[in-house]
Amino acid sequence: MKIPEPINTTAAAIYALHERNNVEQPREYLGMSQIGEQCERKLWLDFRWAVSEKFEGRMLRLFETGHREEARVIAELRAIGCNVRHIDPNTRKQIGVISHGGHFRGHVDAIVQGLPESPKTWHLVDVKTTNSKKFAELKKQGMEKLYPKYWAQAHAYMGKMELDRAMYIFVCKDTDEIYPVRFEFDKAVFEANEAKAERVIFGDRIPAPLSTDSTWHECRYCAAHDQCHGSKLTKQVNCRTCAHSTAERDGRWTCA
Numbered sequence: 001m002k003i004p005e006p007i008n009t010t011a012a013a014i015y016a017l018h019e020r021n022n023v024e025q026p027r028e029y030l031g032m033s034q035i036g037e038q039c040e041r042k043l044w045l046d047f048r049w050a051v052s053e054k055f056e057g058r059m060l061r062l063f064e065t066g067h068r069e070e071a072r073v074i075a076e077l078r079a080i081g082c083n084v085r086h087i088d089p090n091t092r093k094q095i096g097v098i099s100h101g102g103h104f105r106g107h108v109d110a111i112v113q114g115l116p117e118s119p120k121t122w123h124l125v126d127v128k129t130t131n132s133k134k135f136a137e138l139k140k141q142g143m144e145k146l147y148p149k150y151w152a153q154a155h156a157y158m159g160k161m162e163l164d165r166a167m168y169i170f171v172c173k174d175t176d177e178i179y180p181v182r183f184e185f186d187k188a189v190f191e192a193n194e195a196k197a198e199r200v201i202f203g204d205r206i207p208a209p210l211s212t213d214s215t216w217h218e219c220r221y222c223a224a225h226d227q228c229h230g231s232k233l234t235k236q237v238n239c240r241t242c243a244h245s246t247a248e249r250d251g252r253w254t255c256a
Contacts, residue, residue, distance in 0.1 A: 015057025022060050026052075030201055032097065032106030035193045036152030039210035042224045043200045047103075047247075049240035053223035069171055070109050070127040073178075077125070082114035084125075097160045101251035104197045108157050115167060117182055124157050124166040126150070135172040135179065143168060143181045152193050154183075159190030201247050 030047045037043050045051045055063075078084050086109060088095045094107045112125045128150065130138065137146055144151045154166045167182045199207070211219050214229035222228070239245050244256040 015061065018057040018060040018064070022055070029103055029105040030100075030197055032099075032104065032156040033149065033153045035104075035156055035197055036149030038148075038218065039222070039224075040196065040200055040207040041209045041228060042222060044203065044207050045224045045227055047200055047240075049238050050227060050236055051224045052236055065173070066127075066129045069129050073127045073169055073171065074110055077110070077112055077115075080116075082112050084110050084112050086110040097157050099156070099160055099194065100197055100201055101249050103201045103247055103251055104156075104194075106153065106157060108161075111161070111163070112167070115182075117167075117180075118165065121165050122163060123182070124154060124161065124163050126154065126166070126168050127171065128168060129171050129173050132172055132174040135170065135174075135177070138170060138181075139179065143183070152189065155186060155189040156193055158185045159187070159194070202249070204246075 026049045027046075030043065034043060034046065042051070074084055074086055086095060087093065095111065097106045097108060098104065108124060109127050110125045111122055113120070113122045115121075115123055115125075128147075134146070150168060154168065158164070158166055164185050165182065166185070167180050170179045170181065171177070172179070209219070209228045210216070213219065214225070219225060219228065239253070239255065242255075246254050246256065248254055
């Protein structure tokens with residue numbers, strides 16, 4: 001009989017630490033980083049707190065690694081002579097972007113002037129990390145095709161901040177190679193996602209699912225799988241999941 005692998009290991013203890021420290025509450029808004037999600041039903045359920053997605057310690061640690069890389073790259077941009085803004089002087093917090101009365105929001109990594117590619121133009125700058133496989137695919141396919149959620153996020157930010165250019169800086173976690181992707185603002189993309197956010201936020205009926213096939217690859221591992229393909233009832237009981245609550249145009253929620 002094979003001896004079982006030990007459960008109480010250093011790695012397990014570190015992962016458990018991240019799970020204990022993860023006290024993040026549900027977002028009060030629809031995130032601009034989410035709007036590129038293909039399934040509007042998933043977004044609709046997320047916004048109404050009907051879906052609770054939990055991450056294991058390893059993934060939480062991975063998210064933290066990405067946040068640490070953001071700070072590193074911002075410091076490096078300053079060191080090469082760029083003018084970098086990443087804190088709102090009024091709030092002393094990360095620069096925020098809002099739409100639809102505040103129901104649709106996001107936070108930018110930085111606004112940068114002095115990039116070598118175009119020194120005079122202010123750019124939206126965002127930092128992303130990826131592995132070697134995805135890094136190679138990015139170079140071949142481009143950001144719009146490989147990462148549509150990032151593409152939508154960028155245009156949501158640019159549109160509301162009236163910026164014409166963006167640079168997403170990808171860092172390969174395996175080699176530390178840096179690959180900047182620079183692109184222009186596309187008004188059509190911005191308007192399409194603003195309309196999509198409006199449907200999700202103010203729609204009083206749950207949208208159609210992405211697929212009626214419960215084994216479809218994009219549905220199979222979705223946090224909303226049970227609501228779409230199971231009982232269609234949420235286990236989350238709160239004011240957002242109540243039929244009498246309404247998202248108002250001025251950013252409030254009202255109860256009937």
